[in-house]
Amino acid sequence: MLISAKNKIRLYSQLDPYSLSEKEKKNFFQKEINLLTAHHYKNSKEYRQILNFMSYKLKNNSLKNIPFLPARLFKEHDLSSVPKKKILKTLVSSGTTGNAPSRIILDNETANNQRKVLSKIISTILGSQRLPMLIIDQNPNLTDRHTFNARATAIYGFSTFGKNHTYLLNKNNEIDYILLNDFLKKFGNKFFFIFGFTSLVFENLLKKLSTHLLKFNFKNGILLHGGGWKKMEKIKINNKIFKEKLFKKLKLDNIYNYYGLVEQTGSIFLECKKCSCFVTSIFSDILIRDKHFNIVQNGNKGFIHLFSLLPKSYPGHSILTEDIGEIVNNINCECHIKGTRFLVHGRAEQSEIRGCSDI
Amino acid sequence: MISNKNKIEFLVGNKTINKLTTKPFEKVICDFLEELSLELNKAPESKKYPDIKTLAFWCRKANINRLRNFFLNNETRLGLGLIFHITPSNIPTNFAYSLIFGLITGNSNIVKVPSKKFEQIEIICKSINKILKKNFESVRKMISIVRYSNNDNFTKKISSECDARLIWGGDNSIKNIRKFTLNLRALDIAFSDRYSFCVIKASEILKLNSNEIKRLSERFYNDTYLVDQNACSSPHLVLWLGNQADKAKHKFWKSLKEVVNDKYHLTEAASIDKYSLLCSNIINLKNIKNYKMYDNFIYTTSLKKLDKNTHHLRGKWGFFYEYNINNLNKIKNYINKKYQTLTYFGLNKEILKNFILKNQPKGIDRIVPIGQALDINFFWDGYDINKILTRVIDIK
Numbered sequence: 001m002l003i004s005a006k007n008k009i010r011l012y013s014q015l016d017p018y019s020l021s022e023k024e025k026k027n028f029f030q031k032e033i034n035l036l037t038a039h040h041y042k043n044s045k046e047y048r049q050i051l052n053f054m055s056y057k058l059k060n061n062s063l064k065n066i067p068f069l070p071a072r073l074f075k076e077h078d079l080s081s082v083p084k085k086k087i088l089k090t091l092v093s094s095g096t097t098g099n100a101p102s103r104i105i106l107d108n109e110t111a112n113n114q115r116k117v118l119s120k121i122i123s124t125i126l127g128s129q130r131l132p133m134l135i136i137d138q139n140p141n142l143t144d145r146h147t148f149n150a151r152a153t154a155i156y157g158f159s160t161f162g163k164n165h166t167y168l169l170n171k172n173n174e175i176d177y178i179l180l181n182d183f184l185k186k187f188g189n190k191f192f193f194i195f196g197f198t199s200l201v202f203e204n205l206l207k208k209l210s211t212h213l214l215k216f217n218f219k220n221g222i223l224l225h226g227g228g229w230k231k232m233e234k235i236k237i238n239n240k241i242f243k244e245k246l247f248k249k250l251k252l253d254n255i256y257n258y259y260g261l262v263e264q265t266g267s268i269f270l271e272c273k274k275c276s277c278f279v280t281s282i283f284s285d286i287l288i289r290d291k292h293f294n295i296v297q298n299g300n301k302g303f304i305h306l307f308s309l310l311p312k313s314y315p316g317h318s319i320l321t322e323d324i325g326e327i328v329n330n331i332n333c334e335c336h337i338k339g340t341r342f343l344v345h346g347r348a349e350q351s352e353i354r355g356c357s358d359i
Numbered sequence: 360m361i362s363n364k365n366k367i368e369f370l371v372g373n374k375t376i377n378k379l380t381t382k383p384f385e386k387v388i389c390d391f392l393e394e395l396s397l398e399l400n401k402a403p404e405s406k407k408y409p410d411i412k413t414l415a416f417w418c419r420k421a422n423i424n425r426l427r428n429f430f431l432n433n434e435t436r437l438g439l440g441l442i443f444h445i446t447p448s449n450i451p452t453n454f455a456y457s458l459i460f461g462l463i464t465g466n467s468n469i470v471k472v473p474s475k476k477f478e479q480i481e482i483i484c485k486s487i488n489k490i491l492k493k494n495f496e497s498v499r500k501m502i503s504i505v506r507y508s509n510n511d512n513f514t515k516k517i518s519s520e521c522d523a524r525l526i527w528g529g530d531n532s533i534k535n536i537r538k539f540t541l542n543l544r545a546l547d548i549a550f551s552d553r554y555s556f557c558v559i560k561a562s563e564i565l566k567l568n569s570n571e572i573k574r575l576s577e578r579f580y581n582d583t584y585l586v587d588q589n590a591c592s593s594p595h596l597v598l599w600l601g602n603q604a605d606k607a608k609h610k611f612w613k614s615l616k617e618v619v620n621d622k623y624h625l626t627e628a629a630s631i632d633k634y635s636l637l638c639s640n641i642i643n644l645k646n647i648k649n650y651k652m653y654d655n656f657i658y659t660t661s662l663k664k665l666d667k668n669t670h671h672l673r674g675k676w677g678f679f680y681e682y683n684i685n686n687l688n689k690i691k692n693y694i695n696k697k698y699q700t701l702t703y704f705g706l707n708k709e710i711l712k713n714f715i716l717k718n719q720p721k722g723i724d725r726i727v728p729i730g731q732a733l734d735i736n737f738f739w740d741g742y743d744i745n746k747i748l749t750r751v752i753d754i755k
Contacts, residue, residue: 073638
């Protein structure tokens with residue numbers, strides 16, 4: 001019998017997301033993931049077809065034996081575990097791979113849980129108060145929503161953790177120094193929240209922003225940035241240099257990279273401030289698989305396979321990504337954050353095209 | 360003269376359009392190809408590209424002689440004139456084969472290569488230029504290799520002047536090129552997107568010793584993994600003929616897995632691709648029964664039945680559909696014009712010939728043993744290139 005995951009999520013959200021040791025987390029997490037597997041098996045026709053075809057047996061399996069869907073499947077199919085009338089909205093996002101957008105079907109419950117868990121995780125760096133928020137982007141209301149979808153979704157998602165929302169860029173994509181100085185004058189003497197895509201932070205705060213035109217500094221800012229992968233790979237700047245440069249230029253010291261899948265919105269991964277690794281929370285877990293999908297030893301690179309307790313309206317609780325990463329073993333990090341530490345190295349190695357009929 | 364303002368890059372040759380012709384297999388052309396073969400083999404950059412090695416092997420003296428022997432007859436023939444080749448965007452060496460078709464048949468050539476800058480194209484063009492610089496003045500005037508995109512004027516101009524147009528590519532790119540009219544006597548030859556399959560007699564697999572099955576697997580590997588199943592002639596579907604199919608399958612795929620493990624660089628993208636295709640197939644297709652993975656090296660998916668849409672089932676990077684049959688004649692109704700190459704093992708050539716003559720299937724242009732799927736020759740896609748790119752002068 002499936003126990004409603006709703007109550008469970010509420011229960012866990014009382015806990016600090018980074019408070020459980022590996023041992024403490026293991027049993028409940030595995031049980032929840034198996035319940036979700038059974039739930040999606042029962043409620044999603046496509047998911048059931050796949051598991052049946054693969055002769056999967058529902059029981060209390062360890063995480064490494066839980067079936068996984070490739071992230072790309074959400075670009076090719078509308079996968080749903082709720083009746084049509086309960087669908088609240090379909091999240092359409094460019095995601096991380098290819099050109100087709102992912103389509104994520106949300107009902108009230110899953111959308112709520114995503115919001116709650118995201119808030120829980122974000123509060124570990126922002127505190128529980130809403131802070132004045134500087135967004136390193138244009139106001140989505142002023143731009144063409146069609147081409148802006150993934151960014152707009154992220155901005156709206158994170159905006160709930162801020163107040164006095166101020167957009168750094170005007171509609172011509174230029175830095176609005178009057179607004180910026182005004183924002184820093186009013187709020188810069190206490191903690192404030194800065195949010196943006198990594199590539200836009202790089203482009204605007206590091207490259208374009210002229211410190212001569214800046215009348216105040218950023219030292220009380222807490223920067224959360226993520227996504228925008230492909231561009232950053234081209235620029236070839238690593239996280240460490242990125243941070244050093246921001247500190248040198250803007251005195252910005254509190255910088256957090258985040259990593260997450262649109263298929264697992266809510267249970268995102270924040271980087272640890274000390275060791276700069278991403279850390280799993282009690283709502284998420286990670287395995288690394290090699291090219292044949294075998295589990296690799298910690299410290300070896302492979303496909304990132306992610307688990308989340310949140311997806312209930314669509315079968316996205318166990319996803320094989322096209323990102324390559326590694327679990328960092330036994331790191332002696334001075335912080336007390338509990339969770340598995342991992343690094344993300346970028347997209348999977350692509351193949352050269354050979355042959356003549358791939359049109 | 361062609362205007363060069365729309366960024367037409369000449370990899371070989373220049374703006375001057377020639378319509379020089381020779382007779383087929385003219386000595387100077389054969390000598391040129393022989394030298395090209397040697398040069399390609401010598402070029403240090405070509406070491407990492409098996410497809411360049413294949414090209415070099417194909418245009419070696421012995422093979423050109425062999426092709427000439429097929430061709431010898433008493434007719435008086437000359438090249439048509441100017442051939443315009445539009446080559447496909449994703450098989451890097453294809454343009455070279457197309458060019459050689461044009462040269463051997465005695466024609467001048469303008470070859471449009473894909474805009475994607477494959478290193479193989481640079482290497483081959485460099486070799487051609489090197490040889491042409493030393494010698495072969497008459498051949499030099501017969502080769503232009505160009506790269507451009509979005510230049511309808513150029514396509515239009517060459518289309519209106521050429522004597523034949525060879526278009527390699529998918530159905531859409533062919534339709535697109537066809538919009539540019541040819542002069543009245545010119546020919547249009549399209550090598551479109553095709554589908555290929557393989558038939559294996561199960562009982563013959565079981566007779567093979569370990570060495571023989573290994574060699575067969577290697578030949579199958581060359582037909583498929585060497586081009587990631589992207590070539591039109593690479594099989595996507597394997598038909599198992601006769602009894603003991605399950606035993607034969609097991610033996611064959613297991614042996615293939617070892618070959619793939621030895622020779623193939625499986626990329627991460629390819630393993631995700633195959634797994635995604637499997638999941639998508641499970642959702643989309645009612646026609647699949649079960650599957651087997653040999654690590655992520657080989658995926659096989661068995662079909663419940665063959666039907667008129669079977670040619671849509673395409674695998675990549677070592678993803679095969681399979682089906683058991685008891686009688687070859689039963690497949691004739693499913694073979695439409697999309698079918699190009701049938702590779703086979705364990706059957707007699709005469710049986711296959713009878714199958715074709717008796718059933719007259721709508722498709723299938725080539726029937727070759729496993730291992731020869733990619734061997735390009737002057738019969739291709741049902742065309743006799745030798746005859747089609749030359750004209751016969753009737754002298755009585």
